[in-house]
Amino acid sequence: MSKLRRNKVAIAGDITTYILLLLYGAFMALPLIYSVIQAFKPYNELFIFPPRFFARQPTLGNFSQLFDLTSSTWVPFSRYVFNTILNTVVGTVLHIIAAAMCAYPLAKNNFPGKKLIFNVVVWSLLFSGGVLEIPVYLVMSTLGIIDTYFAYWLPEIAVAMGTFLLKQNMSEIPDAMIEAARIDGAGEWKILWRIAMPAVKPAWLTLAIFAFQRNWNATSSSYIYTETIKTLPTALSQITATGSVARAGEAYAASVLMLVPPIIFFILAQSSTVKTMAHAGIKG
Amino acid sequence: MAEAVNNDALNPAEENSEANAPKKVKKIKPEKVKAKKEKSTKKSEPSDNSKKKNRKRMSYERKQSFVGFMFTLPWLIGFLMFFFIPAIKSINFSLSDVKIFEDYATEWNNFQNYSNIFKDATFLRNLSSTFGDLAINVPIILVFSLFVAVLLNRKFIGRGIARAVFFLPVIVTTGVVMTAFNGASDTSAVFEGDVSNGIMFSTMNATEVLGSLGLGEQITGYMIAISDRIFDVVWDSGIQIILFLAALQSISPALYEACDVEGATAWEKFWLITFPSVSPIILVNIVYTIVDTFSDPSNAVLSQVDALVTTTFNYGNAAAIVWVYFAIVLVIIGAVFLVCKRLIFYSVD
Incomplete structure (x- = not known):
């Protein structure tokens, strides 16, 4: 009953x-x-x-x-597509490599200044990037990377979110596993890519989702002037925004097309995300 | 006999007969004493042998720490270039008169920018409106996302799809869809990411439906304001839902089983097990929501900063506003930490 x-x-x-x-x-x-x-x-x-x-x-x-509109642009439309794909691939890969390299010693090595660096990572999470745009421009112009692809790529290295997430996840790897690899004679570089990274695959897949989406949607901000290295979102918003009411239908079409790749990427990597966030939050 | 041979094979350096074993122990002892005498300064070294090993390990550890530090270099350099130096420059701006010609020059102006801020009625109004939004949004987002996470944690058919749906806004909001939404409804808002602006159909449909029900204009207005707020909340809680979901999944089922045995109701189970277990994540989510709301470029204060920079080129004032704003946010987050530290229940660790 x-x-x-x-x-x-x-x-x-x-x-x-x-x-x-x-x-x-x-x-x-x-x-x-x-x-x-x-x-x-x-x-x-x-x-x-x-x-x-x-x-x-x-x-x-x-x-x-x-598509008619895109064929009438001054720069061949395929060029914008190429730029965005290039930026997405390079930006995502650079971000993950830099984050992994920084996170691994923070989690598994001891060196002076380790705590300080991790605190810096956590504190910089509190900032939003947009407010520093003008000083960043000044630094970039000193470096001479204004109006080059590097203006898209290099800032990806400094995103703190990746380092934070990977460090939290790598701390969960048993020390014995790393020790065993060291005893067997593997160098730190090899341990990072052969042992640590495969162990935190869900974490870096999550990062890849975020980085993919961030880079895919990146507009050419104030750092880029040359039309041939502008990105797809910029081109689409230029095409569709001029006389916005007249081009409303095309704007929706463009937005739907732009959405497809990140969603596909998300679905491919999605199953890993929930697991990653668990480690990030609990082990504060 | 065979066993003895095996043993000998394992230790070829040792002498064969078993009778030698006690002798060996005796042999070691004087050696130890000798070593102690020789290295009387280092008390902790038990023997010559292990001292050697230790020295080797020291250099190994130094190597490790050197490699470790080298690994962090790319990120550190990136951080210095694109975060630290710009932040210093920005502080410098906030303390000076910024003059722009072909290049730019800064001139110390005795906290003029900061004193200007507090005379600026627009800033104070924008600040209070941002805080007002925050005070309403944070509790609603927290309750909503915890509720949805609890629902999504139940076992039901189609759970994977449901989870994906609730995570989608995270992918979409920053994307070009919002631009297109806004582009279609309002030209000037092309570069803003405000969701409620964009979804014109919701407001329009709502007006239509409510109007046809014969409700007064004022009530219709309230209803629409509420529905806009719901949109804001729902679209801003993707990450929070994921975080709560992750926390819920890490609760041991044994706790619930014990509850079932004791005959606890679902209500008791929620407040005695679920809620304490996710309380660390509540803090994480509060901080995340605060930072997210404060750094949303469409909020009142940051719009003002944007306007100062792009229309009046008043970099000094803009920088000062940003730093004051950041300081206030830090104080709020600090207060939240202090309050929550007492309320949080940590199971292990």
């Missing part, structure tokens, strides 16, 4: 869970779904009042117009 009651309670709980999640999930997913649907609406449906959620006559017109 009591088992039956228990089952009933469990079923009621499940139904409540579903209802609540659907409700909240709607808030999360609707804007996305809406923007996808907007991308398939013909121009005359975009601005009807009252607005309709679904397209009555779905069309690929926005996409084909977007």
Whole structure:
């Protein structure tokens, strides 16, 4: 009897869970779904009042117009695509390498100043990068990297989030494992890439998600002037924003296209993320 | 006999007969004493042999620490270049008159920028509006994300998809979608990342629906303000949900089983087990939410800073505002830490 009651309670709980999640999930997913649907609406449906959620006559017109627009740009459109892909790959890889190299000794080596460096990492997490933009420009101009690809890449090295996350996760690797590798004669470099990094794979995959998304969406900020090294988001917002109402459909099409790669990347790496965050938070 | 041979094979340096073993022990003892006499300054060394080993280890450790330090260099150099030096420059700006011609020059102006800030009514108003948002958003985001995390931690079909949906905003908000949303609704807002601005359909639909229900204009207004707030909260809590979820998963099921045996209700289980177990993460989430809200470029203070820099080129004042703002944020975070330290329950560690 009591088992039956228990089952009933469990079923009621499940139904409540579903209802609540659907409700909240709607808030999360609707804007996305809406923007996808907007991308398939013909121009005359975009601005009807009252607005309709679904397209009555779905069309690929926005996409084909977007491609027409892109073929009319002064710099070949493929160049922007190339720039963004290059920046995403190089930026993500650089970020992870620098973060791993810094995190490993902080977690598993002893050297003077180790505590200080880790404190610096934690403190710099509190800052948002945007407020330092002008002084950063001055430093970059001293380095002579304004208006080069390095202006995209080098700041990736200094992102503190990666170092923090990897350090927290590497601390969980048993010391015995590292010691064993040292006794067997592996150098620190080899231990880092052959032992430590495979052990914290979920952590660096999470970092890769964030870095991919950050670099993929990077606009060419005030550090870049030459049109040929500007990025895809910049190009798309230039194309679609000039006379914004007229190009609304194309803007939605562009946004949907831009969303696809990060989401694919996220889905590929997603299963690892929850695990990583656990270590980051608890072992403060 | 065979065993004895084996033993000898293992220790070829030793003499064969078993009778020699006690002799050997005796032999070692005087040696030890001798070593102690010779190295009387170093008391801790028990024997010559282990001293050698120690010296070797010292240099090994030094090598280790050198390699370790070298490993941190790339990040450190990057940090110096793109964070530390700019921060110093920014402090310098905040303390001086910044004059811009082909190059720029700074001139010490006796905290003029800082005293200007506190005479500036716009800044104080923006500051209080940012704080107001913070005071409302932090508790709502915390409660909401904990609630959703508890739901997502239940076993049900389609859990993976549900989790992905709640994490998606983290990927989307910083992306080009928001730009496009805003670009489509408002040209001037192209470079802002404000979600509620962009989702015009929600507000429009809401106005429509509520209007057709025959509600007054004022009530409709409230409802829309609330729904906007919900959007803000839901879209800002992706990371917090993940953090809570991770904490929930690390709670030992044995605790809940013990509760079931004792006949505890779900309510008691939540407050006696779940809540204390996730309390360290509550602190993490509060700090994260505060930093996230404060560093959102669309908030009132940072918009003002942006305007100062891009329209009036008043770098000194802008820098001073940023540092005052940062100091206030630090004080708030410090206060949160002090309060939470007492309330947090640490299980192990």
